[in-house]
Amino acid sequence: MDYDKEKVDEIVLALLWLTTFNEKSETRAWKGQSWEHLNRLYEKGFIGNPKSKAKSVIVTEEGEKRSKALFDQYFGMENAN
Template sequence: MTLDTDKIDDASLAILSLTLHDGDRVWKGIDWNITDRLFEKGLIHDPKNKAKSLNLTPEGVAHAREILARDFSKAE
């Protein structure tokens, strides 16, 4: 089976955004390969540091909100 890493990255970004605090900080408790890809896509700032959280870029925050609304919201 070949996984669609773009879909995995989108879901991960949406999940990360659920822990948003201090404006753009999120807890970085996901696979490092995913955070590396999100960084390469310009959706988060460089994740390679000792902090237990990371920062989403403005584009990352906007994209995460779009994903949450599109893929994870309930129809009312």
């Protein structure tokens, strides 16, 4: 299936915001998305390597900022009708 991979990556990163939490000194998010999308986010530097036995992934500082911004952009209350 053909689709806009960049836009899907943005939505996946935005949705990761919903599952972020702090553990020790790291921000993490639950790995509930496809490996394909998580791997692309890893390659872009937004998350740590998702290929581990952990059920969550480290979210980089840049990834955390971008994730929140995208969540606000796509799902923020100012977008509600």
